[in-house]
Amino acid sequence: MSLPSTNHPRVATSGSHIASNDDARSSVLGEYWELTKPRLSMLSVITAVVGYLAADPNKNLLALASVLIGTSFAAGAAGALNQYLEREVDKRMARTRNRPLPAGVISPERALLFGMTLAFLGTLILWFGANPLSAALVLVTLFSYLLVYTPLKQITSWNTIIGAVPGALPPLVGWAAARDSLGALGWVLFGILFCWQIPHFMAIAWTYRKDYADGGFVMATKTDPSGRSAGYQSIAFAALLVAISVVPCFYGYNNWLPYGIVAVITGGWYLWLSIRFTFAEKKEKPARKLFFASISYLPLVLAVFVVDRLFLI
Numbered sequence: 001m002s003l004p005s006t007n008h009p010r011v012a013t014s015g016s017h018i019a020s021n022d023d024a025r026s027s028v029l030g031e032y033w034e035l036t037k038p039r040l041s042m043l044s045v046i047t048a049v050v051g052y053l054a055a056d057p058n059k060n061l062l063a064l065a066s067v068l069i070g071t072s073f074a075a076g077a078a079g080a081l082n083q084y085l086e087r088e089v090d091k092r093m094a095r096t097r098n099r100p101l102p103a104g105v106i107s108p109e110r111a112l113l114f115g116m117t118l119a120f121l122g123t124l125i126l127w128f129g130a131n132p133l134s135a136a137l138v139l140v141t142l143f144s145y146l147l148v149y150t151p152l153k154q155i156t157s158w159n160t161i162i163g164a165v166p167g168a169l170p171p172l173v174g175w176a177a178a179r180d181s182l183g184a185l186g187w188v189l190f191g192i193l194f195c196w197q198i199p200h201f202m203a204i205a206w207t208y209r210k211d212y213a214d215g216g217f218v219m220a221t222k223t224d225p226s227g228r229s230a231g232y233q234s235i236a237f238a239a240l241l242v243a244i245s246v247v248p249c250f251y252g253y254n255n256w257l258p259y260g261i262v263a264v265i266t267g268g269w270y271l272w273l274s275i276r277f278t279f280a281e282k283k284e285k286p287a288r289k290l291f292f293a294s295i296s297y298l299p300l301v302l303a304v305f306v307v308d309r310l311f312l313i
């Protein structure tokens with residue numbers, strides 16, 4: 001199926017370096033897929049599954065499937081409803097003006113209905129397939145992302161720290177689905193996710209600083225155009241990330257080998273790239289390196305975390 005004709009033809013832009021997948025977008029289905037922010041959502045779902053696997057002593061397959069499907073729907077809902085709320089400002093930024101809503105290929109009403117349906121189904125699946133606590137946590141994630149973080153992006157540069165809360169909640173959704181409670185190791189995963197997001201986003205904020213200014217967003221790179229504040233925040237949270245990531249080894253939840261060692265080496269590398277980003281005269285290249293390191297760090301460390309942990313329980 002080809003795209004419906006529109007009054008808002010797509011504009012060729014320099015856009016995201018890795019976000020567009022033109023093949024996937026050559027159909028209406030592809031446009032709805034793009035509305036779910038698929039790559040970000042998939043990584044969030046992985047963190048929820050990791051939270052589940054870290055907690056589940058007896059591998060309840062129904063609960064595991066509910067985490068996988070329920071958080072996929074909820075994460076897709078987060079992406080679609082965020083794009084619904086930001087459909088006007090997204091027109092002002094090169095990175096986002098090709099998205100389905102600003103490009104005019106999906107109507108706002110349909111995006112809203114799509115997002116609400118996914119949110120409803122995701123919550124329902126977690127409620128009945130796992131438990132009400134995991135469903136409640138996914139709702140907290142959605143509300144804090146959509147009704148707190150999203151509007152705050154226009155008001156204060158604290159938005160990033162606040163946005164890191166919903167970004168870090170999915171492992172707790174997984175943990176709650178397995179145990180019907182919130183355990184210490186679940187909170188450690190929350191801490192890892194929380195700290196990881198700050199260098200991840202500061203690198204992006206620098207790369208797209210002009211875009212964000214055009215969109216009217218108040219990011220750290222706007223309040224301090226030198227980039228030093230973004231850099232110092234990256235260093236502080238990358239250092240905290242290294243510390244938090246090894247806490248499970250001190251309490252016997254994980255082994256030093258392989259998990260602890262891998263966490264220290266990759267976290268140290270993330271910290272080093274944050275330092276280089278902070279003190280570089282020209283930050284473009286160090287910022288892109290830090291961003292790519294961020295999206296490599298998480299799958300790698302979480303994979304080793306799970307394998308290491310499954311051998312212990």
Ligand code: HEM
Nearest residue numbers: 016017018019039040043044160163164167197201204295
């Ligand atoms: C404060 C929190 C966060 C902010 C503000 C943020 C923002 C962004 C932005 C703007 C991009 C696009 C970069 C580009 O176009 O080059 C991006 C990419 C990405 N983010 Fe984040 N992010 C955050 C948290 C997260 C979380 C929690 C995850 C998943 C666990 C995640 C996973 C990804 C992935 C996989 C990409 C690359 C794929 C893509 O561009 O679609 N991010 N992030």
Ligand SMILES: CC(C)=CCC/C(C)=C/CC/C(C)=C/COP(=O)(O)OP(=O)(O)O
Nearest residue numbers: 044071074075078082141145163166167170
């Ligand atoms: C299970 C579940 C509900 C998972 C979803 C987790 C979640 C809400 C992740 C979002 C993290 C985040 C703050 C991304 C930035 O969005 P942005 O609006 O700044 O990005 P943009 O500028 O590209 O739109």
